[in-house]
Amino acid sequence: MIERRDVFQAIADPTRRMIIQKLSRGALNIGQIVADSGITRQGIAKHLKVLSECGMISLTQKGREQFCEARLDQLDEVIDWVNASRKLWNQRFEKLDKFLTDKKKQ
Amino acid sequence: MIERRDVFQAIADPTRRMIIQKLSRGALNIGQIVADSGITRQGIAKHLKVLSECGMISLTQKGREQFCEARLDQLDEVIDWVNASRKLWNQRFEKLDKFLTDKKKQ
């Protein structure tokens, strides 16, 4: 199996999307992310590891606390892929339209 | 664990993204998708099941062949989520800018 640790996989999990949502409002430490999340600190830490490994968050030590900051420019890759796919998809309909129009003219 | 069968999960796998790319150019039957994919027909069939379950493709029987067609409007959900997150993220920087500007004025 291919080693997958990319943005697509990062945002696939709902808990990770929740984390990103929280962090998009500003940097937080782990405890603040854990609060009201319904999962343990260790669980959150695992998700943060995934997010960090694909560059979606950066971690900086501050005393004994660790601050997490989002790096959402990485999401460009997702937007680009979606847009490219949809562009092709729309072109397909344009072709169909053209085909039908041409057929009508005959 | 929560039942996850959504668009985010659908596009998380590189093979599924490849399938979507192929289908965005037009409808194909399974054999055409399998061609040059490097995986077995059964493997592809599993991916198609996932894609179908979250409404990203529709399957229609045509004699003994089965045609797959992409339904990429579902990708709106992804775009919306990404845009919402990034909007918040950018506002955060604006706040920081404002903070720094105000500080300078003092």
Next chain:
DNA sequence: AATTTGCACAACCATTCGGTTGTATTTATA
């Protein structure tokens, strides 16, 4: 000095994932 807080690391666990092989069934085609 004692205790609490924040975190890292490791082990464990059930489930899902991504893929395979193998068999059976239906539908075209030579």
Next chain:
DNA sequence: TATAAATACAACCGAATGGTTGTGCAAATT
């Protein structure tokens, strides 16, 4: 009619996922 093609269904497999508990340690707080 025999055979090839397209698919469906099920079992299996190793690895990854998403979580847990448990232990230990350094840094604040009392």
